[in-house]
Amino acid sequence: MTDAGAPRRVLRPETPWQKGWRRLQALGIDGLLLALALVMGEFLFHAFSGERGPTGLLLTPEEILGRLAYLPALALGFAGALVWNLFYRSIGAPIGRVLTRGVPEEEADLPWTRTLRGWFGALFVELTFFTGWIITEVQLVTFLTNFNKASDMVRGLASPSGEVLREGLVLLVQTVFLAFMATAFAIPVAFALSFAAARNLTRGSATARILYSVVRAVMNFTRAVEPLVWALIFISWVGIGPFAGVLALWIHSVASLAKLYSEQIESIDRGPVEAITATGASYLQVLRYGVVPQVVPPFLSFTIYRWDINVRMSTIIGFVGGGGIGYILKPRVDLGEWGEVGTLVLLIAVAVWVMDLVSARIRERIV
Amino acid sequence: MSATPAPSGAREAVRVEGLSKVFPDGVRALDGVSLAVEEGEFLAVLGLSGSGKSTLLRCINRLIDPTEGRVWIFGREITAAQGRELRAIRAAIGMIFQQFNLVRRHSVLQNVLSGALGRSGLLSSLLLHFSDEERRRARACLERVGLEGREESRADALSGGQQQRVAVARALMQQARLVLADEPVASLDPALRHSVMRHIEALNREEGMTVLCSLHDLDLVQRYATRVVALKEGQLVFEGRPEAFDGDTFRRIYGHDAEPAAALAGGRA
Ligand SMILES: Nc1ncnc2c1ncn2[C@@H]1O[C@H](COP(=O)(O)OP(=O)(O)OP(=O)(O)O)[C@@H](O)[C@H]1O
Ligand SMILES: [Mg+2]
Numbered sequence: 044m045t046d047a048g049a050p051r052r053v054l055r056p057e058t059p060w061q062k063g064w065r066r067l068q069a070l071g072i073d074g075l076l077l078a079l080a081l082v083m084g085e086f087l088f089h090a091f092s093g094e095r096g097p098t099g100l101l102l103t104p105e106e107i108l109g110r111l112a113y114l115p116a117l118a119l120g121f122a123g124a125l126v127w128n129l130f131y132r133s134i135g136a137p138i139g140r141v142l143t144r145g146v147p148e149e150e151a152d153l154p155w156t157r158t159l160r161g162w163f164g165a166l167f168v169e170l171t172f173f174t175g176w177i178i179t180e181v182q183l184v185t186f187l188t189n190f191n192k193a194s195d196m197v198r199g200l201a202s203p204s205g206e207v208l209r210e211g212l213v214l215l216v217q218t219v220f221l222a223f224m225a226t227a228f229a230i231p232v233a234f235a236l237s238f239a240a241a242r243n244l245t246r247g248s249a250t251a252r253i254l255y256s257v258v259r260a261v262m263n264f265t266r267a268v269e270p271l272v273w274a275l276i277f278i279s280w281v282g283i284g285p286f287a288g289v290l291a292l293w294i295h296s297v298a299s300l301a302k303l304y305s306e307q308i309e310s311i312d313r314g315p316v317e318a319i320t321a322t323g324a325s326y327l328q329v330l331r332y333g334v335v336p337q338v339v340p341p342f343l344s345f346t347i348y349r350w351d352i353n354v355r356m357s358t359i360i361g362f363v364g365g366g367g368i369g370y371i372l373k374p375r376v377d378l379g380e381w382g383e384v385g386t387l388v389l390l391i392a393v394a395v396w397v398m399d400l401v402s403a404r405i406r407e408r409i410v
Numbered sequence: 411m412s413a414t415p416a417p418s419g420a421r422e423a424v425r426v427e428g429l430s431k432v433f434p435d436g437v438r439a440l441d442g443v444s445l446a447v448e449e450g451e452f453l454a455v456l457g458l459s460g461s462g463k464s465t466l467l468r469c470i471n472r473l474i475d476p477t478e479g480r481v482w483i484f485g486r487e488i489t490a491a492q493g494r495e496l497r498a499i500r501a502a503i504g505m506i507f508q509q510f511n512l513v514r515r516h517s518v519l520q521n522v523l524s525g526a527l528g529r530s531g532l533l534s535s536l537l538l539h540f541s542d543e544e545r546r547r548a549r550a551c552l553e554r555v556g557l558e559g560r561e562e563s564r565a566d567a568l569s570g571g572q573q574q575r576v577a578v579a580r581a582l583m584q585q586a587r588l589v590l591a592d593e594p595v596a597s598l599d600p601a602l603r604h605s606v607m608r609h610i611e612a613l614n615r616e617e618g619m620t621v622l623c624s625l626h627d628l629d630l631v632q633r634y635a636t637r638v639v640a641l642k643e644g645q646l647v648f649e650g651r652p653e654a655f656d657g658d659t660f661r662r663i664y665g666h667d668a669e670p671a672a673a674l675a676g677g678r679a
Contacts, residue, residue, distance in 0.1 A: 314511035317473055318577075322584055323501030323528030331536050332524050336515040 065143045070124050072139030076167065077127075078120025083170040085111050090177050104178045135159035199381020200388060207383045210371060211390045218367035219394065221285050221360075222353035225292030230346060232297045236262070237304030238330065244308065258301075265298035270356050274365040285366025292353045292360065303345045304338065311337045344406040351395075351402040358391050422485065423449045423588050423620035424470060429479035431465050431644075439465040440476070441644035447622065449484075449587075452614045454635035454652065455624040461641040463624035467590045470622070471503045472496060484587065501528030504581025504619070506591040506610070510573040514566035518557065521565050521576050522548040525583030551579040555609050571602035578609045582617070589613055591623040595630070603627070607634055631655065 057065075089107045096102050127137040135158045136147050155161030236258055238244055245255035273291035281287050316333035324332065361369020368387060375383045424447040431440040439462045447453050457463050468474040470481055472488055480489045488499045504525070512521045523540045526548075530540065540548075552558055555575040560568065565576060574594060581589050591610055595603040611634050613619045625631050631638055632652045640648035640655070640663055647663050648655065 314507060314509050315513045317468075318505065318507060318511035318580075319513070319524060319527065321471055321473060321500060321503065321505040321590075322525055322580070323497040323499075323503075324524070325497060325527075325532065327532065328527050328530075328535055331538075332513055332516075332527065336513050339515075 066128070069137070069139035069143045070121070070128055072142060073124035073127060073137045074117075074121035074139075076120075076138060076163075077123045078117045080163075080167050080170055081116040081120055082111055082113060083174045085116065086174055087170065087177070104180065108178070138164065196379070196381045196384075200385035202382060203386035203389055204380075204382035205386070207371065207375075207386050208390075211368060211387050214361075214368040214371060215390050215394055217285055218357045218361070218369075218391075219354055219398075221288050221357045221365075221367050222292060222350055225289045225296055225353050225357075226346060226350040228289070228293045229296035229300055229349070233300035233304055234342070236297070236301040237308055238334075240301055240305035241308035243311075243313075244330075244334070262298045262301050265294055266302065268295075270295045271359060271363060274360045274363050278364050283364040283366075288357055288360040288365030288367055291365055292356060295356075296349055296353060300345060300349055304342055307338050307341045307345075308334060340409045344409050347402045347405050351398045354398050355395055421449045423447050423451070423483070424622065425482040426466075426470070427480050429466070429469055429481065430477050431462075431469060431474060432477045439644050440469065443479070443641070443644070443646050445639060445646065445649075447620060449620050450614070450618060452611070452621045452623065452634060452636045454631045454638045455622060455641065456626075456631065456638060456648075456655070457624075457641035462644040463641055464592050465644075466641065467505075467592050467622060467624060470590060471500050471505060473505075497528060501584065502587045504584045504586030504589040504613075506574070506577045506581060506589065506594045508593040508596050510570070510577050512565040512573055512576055514564070516565055517562050518552065518565055518568065518576055519545070519548055519561040522551050522579045522583050525551075525580040528584070548579075548583055551582040552576075554582060554612075555579045570598050571605055574598065574606045575609055578606070578613065581613060581619075586619055588620045589622070591621065593624050593626060596626055603630065610634075628655070628657075628660070 086107055089102060089111075090104070094102055096106055124137065124139070127134070128140060131137060131140060131147070136150060138160050140147075141160065150158055153161075155164070239251075239254050239258045240262060242255065245251040270291050273294055274287060277287040277290040281290065311334060315337065316329060319329045319333040357365070357367045358369045358372070361367040361371075362373045364370065368391060372384065372387045372391075375387070424445070426443055426445040429440050429443040429445075430438070432438050441462075443462075443466060455463050455466065465474060469476045469479075470483070470488075472481075472491075476489065480487060482488070483499050483503065486495075486499055488496065491499055513524065516524075520538065523544060526540065526544050527535055530544075534540070549558070549561060552561060555578050557572060557575055557579065560572070565573060568576065577594075589610070594610060595606050598606060607630060610621060610623065614621045623635070625635075632655075635652045638648065638650060638652050638655045639646055642663060648659065
């Protein structure tokens with residue numbers, strides 16, 4: 044079967060434990076997929092059956108979601124998965140088995156249209172799409188025909204009013220500085236953390252490995268929380284105003300920059316590190332001479348890019364009271380003063396465009 | 411943790427006993443290597459690619475921790491040393507690499523100065539600051555390798571041969587007593603090899619540094635080495651004078667299919 048010249052892959056014999064664990068994984072994946080397919084099928088059935096609720100109105104998607112038979116679907120799904128995994132030789136391997144153990148030889152060269160799991164996969168994507176269509180209440184017709192309602196808004200945007208120009212410019216300056224301060228405060232913290240979050244520098248001892256895991260976990264969590272949420276947290280901490288916005292963007296920037304920085308550290312050339320270690324240098328000296336010079340240019344580039352991102356984000360932060368131009372944009376949107384909204388949106392667009400241009404130029408120079 | 415004195419020979423620069431290295435993936439790169447190098451020797455380490463030359467040199471200054479065995483450097487056991495003591499022993503060992511391994515974005519002078527890190531104060535060295543005395547010494551080292559006037563160039567602006575001479579100057583700056591050179595001229599133009607090898611020879615002859623140098627080229631071995639060892643699959647299979655290591659010895663050790671001129675690129679059988 045295999046080419047004589049191709050490198051032979053060495054397979055280690057599986058222990059019974061590993062085998063059992065993989066079978067369990069396959070069963071779990073297939074069970075969940077089948078159960079999901081059943082639930083979505085039931086959802087679509089309800090949605091199209093014209094069923095009415097106790098109020099006599101058609102059921103809303105939320106109401107349907109509330110009354111689906113989840114547990115029976117789960118039980119049925121897992122029963123189906125079990126059968127499918129047991130008889131995969133005669134009906135074709137299920138997705139979970141393929142993901143955990145690879146495609147069985149007899150199916151290796153079949154196109155997806157000739158396998159059961161191919162058809163199941165296609166059906167699953169289809170179900171997901173239509174379920175999504177209904178849950179998010181997509182209304183194509185309204186979207187295409189009701190344009191005139193929004194037209195005065197668009198007209199307003201196209202004919203900006205000069206009245207908020209002054210205030211807008213002042214707050215735009217605040218926005219750019221807000222983003223700058225958030226980035227500046229983030230640099231030293233992210234820089235220090237990135238060494239602890241780099242795999243290749245934390246293999247030495249058990250303490251270092253624990254530090255790595257802790258820093259990584261905290262960073263991932265911090266990054267997962269949206270800056271908007273951080274803004275709300277810091278507003279209740281330091282009060283409404285630009286400083287809350289600085290803090291919100293700061294904490295998010297620390298996590299993002301530390302991740303980018305540490306990935307850069309992980310990809311450095313080991314050579315200078317070895318050479319400096321060999322001179323009898325201490326750990327900090329090795330970092331300073333072997334690591335830092337290699338990572339400074341990409342760090343600078345990431346940092347400027349981050350400032351750019353922060354300018355964009357600070358607009359949204361302003362919506363909830365984190366300072367910057369978003370702060371005066373929100374009430375005008377609520378009141379429907381589209382001319383003034385237009386001015387502010389244009390100001391933001393110009394600022395973002397200039398930042399983008401400048402940061403791209405600087406980054407080109409550095410790297 | 412006090413290092414045990416070496417079993418014998420006060421004039422011994424390196425003593426290696428029963429050195430083995432098994433990498434985490436199961437590769438046995440060194441297999442019970444024992445070896446003694448006298449002070450002042452120029453020892454060539456030969457062997458086919460993958461025979462363990464680099465691993466041996468890196469175990470000697472503990473860039474790689476050996477799995478088994480012990481190593482003494484000038485009578486101090488480096489395999490038992492930790493922290494400050496390990497760094498002090500390393501400070502006496504210069505190292506020259508095939509890929510030069512300079513800090514590319516630093517100036518030539520800064521690269522030479524980094525040889526003094528082992529004896530510099532932590533804070534000032536983290537600020538890239540060195541005393542006037544050290545800077546004078548670094549300039550003198552650069553002059554020795556014929557690179558005066560290039561002090562302020564960025565290291566990566568230099569040619570390969572010049573970069574390797576900076577690495578030699580770094581070993582000089584380090585005031586090393588032992589130099590490990592891992593195929594120092596393998597990535598250089600053949601025409602430039604002697605220019606670098608002569609500087610390494612000068613470390614040996616003029617500064618009295620002991621040199622351990624892995625080489626691929628039989629020609630260079632016979633021209634520069636005072637003694638030769640050869641590795642095969644991690645084991646020491648030859649030890650003797652360079653004159654004794656001719657084409658026939660080569661074939662006897664590496665098998666009859668091997669051709670010294672081909673396997674040891676540029677070598678003369
Ligand atoms: N970090 C490592 N992890 C796993 N195996 C390694 C590692 N470093 C080296 N080896 C293996 O150890 C063996 C000896 O490698 P080593 O680099 O010492 O050989 P070498 O004689 O220097 O070869 P070359 O002439 O190609 O530089 C090789 O089989 C190599 O694949
Ligand atoms: Mg090597």
